Amino acid sequence: MSEAAERFAQFKLVLLGESAVGKSSIVHRFVKNTFDNMRESTIGAAFLTQSVHLAESNTTVKFEIWDTAGQERYKSLAPMYYRNANAALCVYDITSRSSFSKAQDWIKELKKQAPEGIVICLVGNKVDLKDEREVDEQEVAEYVEELNQEQSSAGAPAGKVILAECSAKSGDGVLETFNVIARALPVEDAVGGARNRQLRNKRSSGVDLSRGRQQQQSQAASSCC
Amino acid sequence: MPNPSSLFPDSSNSSEVQDILFGRSSNRSLGGNLHDLSEAQISKLIHLKFDNNPITLIRQLSSDLTSKERDLILLRKEKFAREQLLLKLLSEYGNLSSLEIDQKLNTLKIDNNADNVLHDLIESAMDEHLNPESNPSINNRMSIKPTESYRLRSKSDQLRSPPERTSQVTSPIEVLSNTSSNSTTHNHSHNNNSNNNNNNNRSSSWLGNWFNHNDGSNENLPGTQGRPQSKSFSLQIGPFGSTSSLSSSNTGNGVNSGGGNGAESSKVPVELDSIKVRRPYEDRTPLSAGVDKFGFFNDMPKEAQKSNELLSDEEEGEEEEEEEDDDYDANTSGISESKPFISTLVETNDLEANGTYLSTSKAKNTVTSLDTLKQLSRMHDEKSKQYEDEWETFFKSLQRDYYYSSNKNKVKIENIPEKDQNNTFNSLYSSANEIFGLKGLNLIKLEKIINKQQPHHHVGHVPLSSDINSTSYFKKLHKLIQKMGIPPKYRSQLWFELSGSKNLKVPGEFDRLYNLSISSVNDPLIESNINQVNLDLHRTMPSNIYFNDVVNSQPGPNYYRLQKILYAFVVYKPKIGYCQGMNKIISNLLLGGGATAASNNEEDEKWSVNLTEEDIFWIFVGFIDELLPTYSKDFKDYNFFDNKSLLYIGIDQKILSDVYFPRFLPNLRKHFKTLNIQIEYITLNWWVSIFTENCLPIEIWIKFFDNFLVSLNVEILFFSISLSLFKNFEKLLLSISNADDIYLIMKNLNQNNSTKSNLKYSELMQLSKSFEKKIDGQEIESLRMMYG
């Protein structure tokens, strides 16, 4: 592996959260840098990709993004998408209390069911609607801190929940959020040199329903050359 | 049959057409090619339009010039600002250095041959998808039927220029012309012919219809004495649609001045984009530039762009197939009769071009010889006529047998009232309550009755058409529908019967349910469903003018219909409730069979009953309740949309990917396996949205819905359609070795042009039929047990 070569890593990211909190809007802000009111509600799950470049490590991180439907009844499909995800965005709407508790539920579920080492980010969206804020920033911070303390006392290595706020509408904080996630991902384990890049393109780290936690772990390891 | 390649002459050929439209001079800045007119024509123009006062003309020209200049200044300014912003964004988000950007930009070469540029513009105009917000032309050309209390206001009413303002420059490139020479008169005669033809032949082109309208309008013009002497033509180039937003008061109505009010609708200029609109049977008033026949803005959704780029890279070679056989999807809009306008044009150098450009959905090489187009459109018309005739024959024999069966042979064919004989379909409905019944099963009953009566059947009467006699009605109905779907004029009636709604519908119930839903919502279950509906209403078909009236920035009529139907449904079936995806299905039904699908052809009006939201509600209920697959577990039946069903739908996807996909598409499966692609991630979306979500384009979906209604085993059909969609793109998919790209393609089928244009009803149906034959319902049952 040569030092100078640009490195490339691909990760699967899933978005979870109540309907209409703005999951698809965040994704579209991230992928196309647009926001429009012509957005359709998501049925099942949508798929998009986008890369970010981490200058400090000269690494390009490509996200395979699975944007799930927020309606309660589609909840049972979520495992299919997060089962082998490397990162999860739990989105709530800062103007809706109920959406925050839904996001908390998702974090709970992820901690139980998702692959170990999944990077979880709790994102409050729609910060452009300051006046209608129902979810207090302070409160969220305390919740996350508590959560992260539990985590470390349980002796788990990484796995801290990342906290973020953004507005898909104004664009504030969206790219930053994905950048933070990219940095939190085990890029070192997953990247290879330029040689590996081709290989990676061919062989998606894709989706496999049957792949268990064990394999998930070894996948990250094995993809290092 | 014309050689398909001759349809797409190379650019040298098409620039000829351009010349005709734009004049041979490169300076076409103003008033089209007035300068190319003969002196006599110009003086005629001055005489007719400028009260014999050349000064008015000069004033007009000068003001046009000024306004155009102003537009250009503003445009330049806007472009500059945009460029600055883009540069900023590129360096911020694209991680591109200004050096890299410069390098890229330097490779950009602007063709300074104006003819070439024009040619490209025309092509992209037909291909390009106008951005609705930046296209005020929607304002001017909206022509939507008033519905209930709701009506889309046509801003052209307000913006219409006073009669003395004869021409308005609407966009940097616009051809305005007007001649009224006697020599042109004979050329219009065929136009009048086609007017008559049009009434007889419903399937004749809407374009022809438009021209006829135009003729009519001319009769209102002072000094034309009922003879179409003056014609107007204005042409807008798509990409410039956005620039016209800079000039606020243009109407795009060209020089058709002094027209009476009655001519309003006819003043729609020929728009390249509206010509692109596909019109199978319906003769409808062209909606607007940038809006297709179902009311969708021709704006390619942004998410599709990526996979679109991708496709155009990889699929180039596969695009040359012609689609002339596919009657419905052929993009041929006929040009009424005899002599094509363009040849007239060449002969007389007359300026009344009729902008008869067409485009195929593969609009790469599109500017087409009009003769060929005319031929194509005639073929198209003939074929659809033939198809309608088949239905007509079918109905005729059905009608006869119903008379016999219900009247025990007392009624002779001669006694069928004359009007009924001519109006087969309607008389069927007056003579019997339910001819087809749910899924068309009544036809089987009818056959039984007929078979009993057989000995008397033929005595003294017209023999049944052998065609019908040899196959059963039930099968015949299936065959007909499989062929090309239900003809639009019969669709609403048949949907109503085949879905079982005719029996389900309880008068007044719909309104009662709706009123319940808005008055007393104590039930938390209902309430939560209504909440979800509310979240989705404005997120349903936001790119469709009937759902989202961007012109007046308010919801469109179908928004309220959808709301009513969903509210009522949630109260009607609280256990099922609302499930995201239902909104899509109902929207498609509204567009396909509802009031917005109305035809403006009187003849058709008689036939087709416009389905109200109440009817659509019952059709939806029938579809959900009687037709969709159900899942049974522990002796309980779960509706397809029941909360619990999701699990079983998931199991069906597993069966699809583990059993049928490998069995019927082994190569693709092998390919997918190496790429680690699991088709459940694609097909599950299709299933839960009944193939609406990013799957089948609406015009095809409607025909599949026709099939759902007569299908005796809908789940087999679901499996087959899913397989067909993969089969349809097998070659393409095999050529792609990146999993992400495959997901992007298959999860955006109706969103990007290349895949969309490669979806054809007849081909998909053919594929689907072949899979259907090989899939056994019993096997599905046992597989479900195994995987469950």
Ligand SMILES: Nc1nc2c(ncn2[C@@H]2O[C@H](COP(=O)(O)OP(=O)(O)OP(=O)(O)O)[C@@H](O)[C@H]2O)c(=O)[nH]1
């Ligand atoms: N003011 C404001 N509105 C937003 C923002 N993000 C999204 N919205 C709006 O919130 C609504 C829902 O956004 P979506 O992105 O469709 O929500 P979703 O989470 O994907 O919803 P589902 O697909 O149903 O799960 C839309 O009307 C958006 O316009 C934001 O940052 N600010």
Ligand SMILES: [Mg+2]
């Ligand atoms: Mg969404």
